[in-house]
Each structure stands twice: as C-alpha cells, then as structure tokens.
Amino acid sequence: MIYFFSTILPQFLDNMQRVIGPLTYTSLNFFLFVAVTALVYFLFPAKKFRWVILLVANIFFYMVCGWRFGLFILFTTLSAYLIGLWLEHRAKASKKLLKEKKAEWSREEKKKYKEKTKVQMRLIMTLALVLNFGILAFLKYYGFFSGSLNDLLGAFKIGFSLPTLKLLMPLGISFYTFQTMGYVVDVYREKTPAQRNPLKLLLFVSFFPQIIQGPISVYDQLAGQLFEGHSFDFTRFKHGCELILWGFFKKLVIADKAVIAITTVTSDYGAYNGTTLTFTVLLYALQLYTDFSGGIDISRGVAQIFGIDMIENFRRPYFSKSINEYWRRWHISLGAWMKNYVFYPIAMSNQFLTVSKNIKQSRFGKTAAGAHIAKVLPTSVASLIVFLLVGIWHGASWKYVAFGVWNGGIIMLSILMQPLFDAAADKLHVNRKSIPFQLFRVFRTFIVVLVGYVFDVAPTFSESMRTFWLFFTGQNFQEGMQQIGSLGLTSNDFNVIGLTTAFLLLVSLFQEKHEKEYGENVRQFLDKKPFMLRWAVVFVGVLAVVVLGVYGSGYNAADFVYMQF
DSSP, X not given: OHHIIIIIHHHHHHHHHHHHOOOOTTSHHHHHHHHHHHHHHHHOXXXXXXXXXXXXXXXXXXXXXXXGGHHHHHHHHXXXXXXXXXXXXXXXXXXXXXXXXTTTSOHHHHXXXXXXXXXXXXXXXXXXXXXXXXXXXXHHHHXXXXXXXXXXXXXXTOSOOOOOOOOOOOTTHHHHHHHHHHHHHHHHTTSSOOOSOXXXXXXXXXXXXHHTTOOOOOHHHHHHHHHSOOOOOXXXXXHHHHHHHHHHIXXXXXXXXXXXXXXXXXXXXXXXXXXXXXXXXXXXXXXHHHHHHHHHHHHHHHHHHTTOOOOOOOSOGGGOSSHHHHHHHXXXXXXXXXXXXXXXXXXXXXXXXXXXXXXHHSTGGXXXXXXXXXXXXXXXXXXXXXXXXXXXXXXXXXXXXXXXXXXXXXXXXXXXXXXXXXXXXXXXXXXXXXXXXXXXXXXXXXXHHHHHHHHHHSSSHHHHHHHHHHHHXXXXXXXXXXXXXXXXXXXXXXXXXXXXXXXXXXXXXXXXXTHHHHTTOHXXXXXXXXXXXXXXXXXXXXXXXXXXXXXXXXXXXXXXXXXXX
C-alpha cells in the first residue's frame, strides 16, 4: 500500500499529465474536456446525481493541473466541513438548552449563556480561519517575510537568518481558501446551514471553471446551482459560448498582444525613459483588464453551459467616477468578500464604535468637522485596513503593500474630506450633474488607478518610485517613440490593439447606457435581432479571434494574470 501511494500512483498521475497535456483555458484540451464533461453531464440519466459528474470532472481537472497539491484543497474542504458541522451543532445545542431553561433561567443567566456560546463559536470559527489562512500565508508570504527579516538582521549584523525555502503555490489556493472560509463564516453567522455531505462541499470548493482565477463565489449563491441537476438548454448553451468567445477576443486579440510589449519593458526596466514607461502603464491598464475580465468571461461562459450562473466580476471599472466606485466595479467578488468578512466586522466592532462615540462626545465632536470625523472614522479606517490586505493579497512584495496603502489611503482621505470637497464645489458653483464634470471625475479616477498600476508594472518598490520621478523628469517623446517601436510589436499589431480597443470601448459604452435593460448581457440584445445578423456577429467574432489572435504552433498563450493567486 505504501509503495502504491509513494511510487505507482505518482508515476501514473505524471504520465497522465504528459499524455493529456495542459488544461489551460486557451488550450484545445480544455475545451475537449469541457465538451466531454457536458456530454456526460446532460446524458446522465439520474438528474439529481448529475452533481457527481461535476465533482468527478473537478477532481480530474485538479489532478491533471496540479495533483501534487491535491492534499491542500482536501484539507481546506475537510476542515471547513468538520468545523461547519461543529458550529451548527453548537448553535442548535445552545438553542435547545435555552428553550429547556426558558422558565428556569433569569434574563441575566440567559444573556450570560448566550455570550458564552458566542465566544465558543467564535473560537471554533477562528480555528478554521487560522489553519487555512495560515497555510496560505506560509506558502505565499514566507519568502517575502524571511527575506525582509534577513535583510533587517543583516543590517544590524546579527548572526542569525531564516532559511530559504522553495515553496510552490497550489493551483487556485487564494480563491478556494477565501471562498471556503466565507462558507465557514456564514455558517457561524447562521446565514447558511452546514453542508452535511462532504463531497458536495468539495464540489463547491473545487468547481473547475473558477478554480484558476475566480470569481470568489458565495455559498448561498452557487452551491444550490451546483447540486441541482440541470437539463440542456440551448439558449444557455448559446449564451455561454458567446461569452466564452468574448473572453477569447479580449484575451487573445488584445491582452496577449499587449503583454508582449509590457514584458519587453519589464525585462529590462531601467533602459526606458519616462515616455515609454508612461505608455507601458497605459498599455498595462488595457492588458490587465482584458486579461482578467476575459478569463472571467470564459469561466462564467463554461459554467453557463452547465446551467450555472456565477456572479459578475467586472462592470466597466474604467467608467468609475471615484476610486471607491472603481473597486465596486473591479474584481467585484473580492470586494464583496472583503466587505462582508473584513470591512463590516472592523467598522462595526465595539472598539471602533467606542472611539467614534468618544469623539462625538468631546468638544471637538461638537464642531461640524468633529461630528463628521466621528461618523465616518470607523468606515475610513476599516477601508484602509481592507485595502492593505487587498494589496498584500495581490503579491508578496513591498510594492504591493504600497499598492494597498495607496488605494486605501485615497479612499480614507476621500471619506474624511468629503465635506471640504462639497464646500469647494459649492464655492466654485460647480454643476455636479453636468457631463463635463462627470467626465472630469472619470478622468481623475483613472489617473488615480494608473498611479496604483505603477506598483504592478515596476519590478520593485524602489523602481516604482523611480518611475514616478521619470514621469516628470524623463519625458522625451522622440526617443520614447523609438523605444516603443522596438517593444516586439509591429505597426500592424498596434493598429489591431487600437481598433479592437475602440470596439471594446463602444461595447462598454452601450452596456453602460443600457445597463438597466441589458446589464452586462449584450447577448440578450442580440437575441432580439434577426437570425442572420446574430450569426454574422458570431462569425465575425470567431474570425477576429482566428485571424487576429495570438496563438499557434510554438506559441504559448500568456498565463492569465490572476493564475498566480
């Protein structure tokens, strides 16, 4: 038995990986896998057990993509399953005892018992969070922590250092950890019942369309759809395929062209002037959005083929009029997770409410400024903490810490100083509903977003600081145009990026204008058009991907940006 698990099984799985090949979104193997899974799923006679087909597909997908890390996702599932049952059992036992002692206990005794139960349940929940986020933190941040500490110890000439460990990240660990711990917190809050079938919980944790890069789903929104058997629906199948095609268009035609130039710059970052770096940051804004949103479109499209609707993750973020709005439109599932499980617990904590109350009761709190600060201080500080965590989540580096502080700091200041902004607008007689002012707000927000992107693009924090300096001192348009021309893209490539970006902008403007009618679903709009026009649009989309997309023999499509998470 030991020999089987230590030698035979690993060899079999390695051979299986070699024979099957990669199951990345942009590979033919992935869509053969989806087609076979869908065929078996819809032909399976027992409709109520079709979730088993999805579970088998999840296991197969994870075994092919990263079987060596399968124990991590199993541990997360098992710990969430057991602790979820423990939490539910403790809550039910508490209610039962309170009911039995209703006439016997005083109000004070009942209150004391409820508080004791709440503390116990919080400790149980904390156990799950510490175990799973501890694993994530160790694997993702040990190198950053040990390197920073060793540098500090070396600066003080202390003869001690932490060992260097070569740690690999299991596929999708950030996404499935956040998603599963959200389930545990919801069980603790008694928002959702504990799942009594561990295999069904594993299905929720490992659903293959979202394991690579999300979205981070909520148990109540996704689980029921996974567990019920869906019948084949041609409209949903068609809509799913159209969304996949749109994702391919953004990924292969725009993002994977743009990333060639960006990679050329980042591989020799110090060789480029301020003009080229400005262009690179702008191009990165386009590449990041089309890469991430394109990947999410593929994920949601695949899920829709199976009759499953995953939550929307983008809503045209570059049209945002404030940085706060931008983060409500960008990576919506991460923002919702942070709001529900981090922001509210901090902002509504007794400590913050007490501080706010003390400020309000002070002499300063009697002034207009003091009353405003007392009111918004919990939310503003909670926002800063949330975005510090968001920055750290994006990567183990000081530049990502700076990224989080920048976004959180801007949001914090905008909340605290809102009365000053309003007063200035009134003093200047600004028509806040006018189109020019709305466009100004969009432009201002986009600039703030671009500043944050500098931390993404620059290899290190110090390089990001140098980049800001070059924005003002290193502008040389003529030299910059020569450098841009040597970034690995031809003039035709830049023309394609420009034209397809313009088309993307037109579609986004249509979605923004008709949001109440169609939302992000242009497919419903197309359904109302004549048959020939609908299929002509699809044909042109396929042709654009085939003719203009970056793929083919000898080329590996660039990994999705958020696969590293």
